Amino acid sequence: NFGDVPIETPRRSVGRVLEIFNRSVAPVAFQLHDVDANGIFSMSATSGVVPAGLSVFVNMHFSPMEPGNYYRRVYVLVANQAPLVVDVIGTGYTDKRRPMTLALKDVRSYLSRERQG
Known part of the structure; x- marks a missing residue:
């Protein structure tokens, strides 16, 4: 969760770190999908x-x-394992427009409603 991030010029970036660990005795290849190189x-x-x-x-x-x-x-696709998911969320705001903060529980609630139809 990146929380609330002010929109500034020049463009501001907030960082987080994702740790991918391997508890096995062999090296494991991974791929991250649905990531845009220059996206939000x-x-x-x-x-x-x-x-x-x-x-x-x-x-x-x-x-x-x-x-x-x-x-x-x-x-997150890992060789010989079931796919994993990482939900990333954030809210951008200015002094004139400040949307309500999006929380992970809101996303999970939405996804649950989508599955139920």
Whole structure:
């Protein structure tokens, strides 16, 4: 969750770190899907290999251009494992337009309603 981020010129970016760890005894390849290189949410790497027993750190950035709530579901594909998901959210605002802060519980509630029809 990137929280509330003021929209400024030059464009401001807020960062978080995603840790991908490998508890196995063999190196594991990974890929991140649904990430735009120059989008509102961006990642420092979209693929790589996690060495056995170690971690890889991926820098995530949120840089909104317009006021609003932003949500992206990033799929983490790991060799020989079920896909994982990382939900990233953030709110961009200005002094004149400040949307209500988007929380992860709001996203989960929406996704639950979508599944139920």
